[in-house]
Amino acid sequence: MGGWSPVRRHRGEDLLDSQAMSENRLLLTCGLPGAGKTTLATRLAAERRAVRLTKDEWQWALGSTPWDRTTGEKIEQQLWRLAQEILSLGLSVVLDFGLWGRAERDEMRTVARSLGVGVELHYLEVPVEELWRRIEVRNSAPPWKGEPITRADLDDWAAKFQTPDASELALFDAPLDAR
Numbered sequence: 001m002g003g004w005s006p007v008r009r010h011r012g013e014d015l016l017d018s019q020a021m022s023e024n025r026l027l028l029t030c031g032l033p034g035a036g037k038t039t040l041a042t043r044l045a046a047e048r049r050a051v052r053l054t055k056d057e058w059q060w061a062l063g064s065t066p067w068d069r070t071t072g073e074k075i076e077q078q079l080w081r082l083a084q085e086i087l088s089l090g091l092s093v094v095l096d097f098g099l100w101g102r103a104e105r106d107e108m109r110t111v112a113r114s115l116g117v118g119v120e121l122h123y124l125e126v127p128v129e130e131l132w133r134r135i136e137v138r139n140s141a142p143p144w145k146g147e148p149i150t151r152a153d154l155d156d157w158a159a160k161f162q163t164p165d166a167s168e169l170a171l172f173d174a175p176l177d178a179r
């Protein structure tokens, strides 16, 4: 048995097409506060049918603030673990953490590839003056109103941020077109 079957072959091709259409990936947002990461993450989640995991949202929701780095790191660890489980189930994830450091981005790319999924880095490069304009607006309303970011904070973070260069960006998968 096992002869060539046009019907089975045709159905197999359909299956391959549908798998390619629904290829699951890890999507990373990267940039300083105010760059538009969460706005983009929300759009990508809808366009790519991905689960969005935004660290700051969880931190506020748990009664903490993004200023508490100890709690923030615990939340990131839990969300990163959850992201890997979701990816293993064949679904896509948008991880919206900030990812200022090259080492974090390297780790996420390596783990995603070890799970057999593609990984995109969505880096938002925005001039500091524009970041500050947006942050000032955001500072005027809850939840940031009580815990505002100052201009000195922003300048300090801009100096610490490890901008992904062209050689790093080339290590990631090219973004798929929105479907």
Ligand SMILES: Nc1ncnc2c1ncn2[C@@H]1O[C@H](COP(=O)(O)OP(=O)(O)O)[C@@H](O)[C@H]1O
Pocket: 031, 032, 033, 034, 035, 036, 037, 038, 039, 040, 134, 135, 137, 138
């Ligand atoms: N492309 C954009 N152009 C102008 N304003 C934007 C853009 N993306 C986001 N914003 C605004 O800037 C502010 C910060 O956006 P947000 O997505 O929360 O940034 P992040 O998550 O990087 O801190 C919000 O008020 C948002 O509406």
Ligand SMILES: [Mg+2]
Pocket: 037, 038, 039, 056
């Ligand atoms: Mg955000």
